[in-house]
Amino acid sequence: MMVPTVVILWALSLAALLAGAISDFRARIIPNYIVGIIAGCGVMLRLATQLRVLGLSLGIAVALLLAFGLLSHRGFIGGGDAKLLAAVSLLVTPGRIAGLYLAIAVAGGLLSCAYLVTHLMSSRAAPRPGASPAPASVRRDGSRRALILHMTRSRSIPYGLAVFAGTASIAISEVTLWLHAMF
Numbered sequence: 001m002m003v004p005t006v007v008i009l010w011a012l013s014l015a016a017l018l019a020g021a022i023s024d025f026r027a028r029i030i031p032n033y034i035v036g037i038i039a040g041c042g043v044m045l046r047l048a049t050q051l052r053v054l055g056l057s058l059g060i061a062v063a064l065l066l067a068f069g070l071l072s073h074r075g076f077i078g079g080g081d082a083k084l085l086a087a088v089s090l091l092v093t094p095g096r097i098a099g100l101y102l103a104i105a106v107a108g109g110l111l112s113c114a115y116l117v118t119h120l121m122s123s124r125a126a127p128r129p130g131a132s133p134a135p136a137s138v139r140r141d142g143s144r145r146a147l148i149l150h151m152t153r154s155r156s157i158p159y160g161l162a163v164f165a166g167t168a169s170i171a172i173s174e175v176t177l178w179l180h181a182m183f
Contacts, residue, residue, distance in 0.1 A: 004178075004179070004182065005044075005048050006045065006048060006049060006175065006178050007175055007178075007179075009041045009044055009045050009048065010041075010045070010091075010171045010174065010175050012037065012041050013037075013038050013041040013042070013045075013088075013091055013167075013171070014164075014167070014168055014171055016034050016037040016038050016041070017034075017038060017084075017088070017160075017163065017164040017167055017168070018164055019034055020034040020035070020038075020080075020084060020160045020163075020164070021158070021160040021161045021163070021164040023160070024080065024081075024158035024159070024160030024161065025158040025160070025161060028078070028156055028158060029080060030078075030080030030081070030083065030084050030160050031080075032083070034084075035080070035083045035084055035087045036087075038084070038087040038088060038090075038091070039061070039086075039087040039090055041090075041091065042057070042061075042087065042088070042089070042090025042091045043057075043058070043090060045090070045091060046090070046093075049178070050093055053093055053094055056094050057089070057090055057093070057094055058090070060089060060094055060097065061086050061087070061089050061090050062086075064085065064086040064089050065082065065083065065086035068081070068082035068083075068085050068086060069082050077159070078156065078159065080160065081159045081160065081163070084160060084163050085101075085104070085163065088100065088104075088163060088167050089101075091167065091170075091171070091174075092170060092174065096170070096174075099170065100166065100167065100170050101166075102166075103165075103166035103167070103169045103170050104162055104163050104165075104166030104167065105162075105166070106166065107161075107162040107163075107164075107165035107166040107169075108157075108159055108162035108166070110162075110165075111157060111158075111159070111161055111162045111165075112157060115157050
C-alpha cells in the first residue's frame with residue numbers, strides 16, 4: 001500500500017519541527033530553512049487536501065507573522081519562535097489554528113513548569129558559599145547534571161520544544177481524521 005501524501009507531509013513537518021526544537025534547545029536558534037520546510041509542507045497540505053482555503057491560510061499566516069514579529073521586536077518572544085508559529089499555522093485549516101495554538105500553549109505551560117522545577121532543584125542542590133562540594137561518589141550522573149545546568153543557565157525557554165509538542169498532538173489528530181475519511 002502506498003503511503004498517502006498527507007502522511008508524508010505531516011511526517012516531514014514533524015521531523016523539521018523536531019530538528020528546530022533540538023536546535024532551539026541547544027543554541028536558542030531556529031534556522032530559517034527549517035521554518036521554510038514547515039511552511040512549504042503546510043502549503044502542500046492545503047494543495048493536497050483543501051485547495052479552496054489556501055489563500056485564506058496564507059493570509060492568516062502572514063497576519064500572524066506580522067503580529068508575532070511585532071511581539072518579537074518588542075522582546076516578548078524570540079524571532080525564530082515568531083516565524084515558527086506563523087509557519088505551523090499553515091499545517092492546519094484556518095478553523096483549526098486556535099486549537100493548534102491552544103495545544104502549543106499547554107505544551108509551553110508544561111515546559112515552563114519543567115524549567116521552573118529544574119531551576120528550583122538546581123538552586124537547592126547548589127553548595128552554600130564556603131561549603132565544600134559533594135564528593136564524587138555522591139554526585140549525580142554527568143549527563144543529567146549537564147542537562148540541568150543547561151536548562152537553568154539560560155534566561156530563555158526554548159519554545160520550539162512546545163511548538164513541536166503541541167503540533168505533534170494536533171498532527172496525530174489530523175492524520176487520524178484524514179485516514180478515517182479515506183478508508
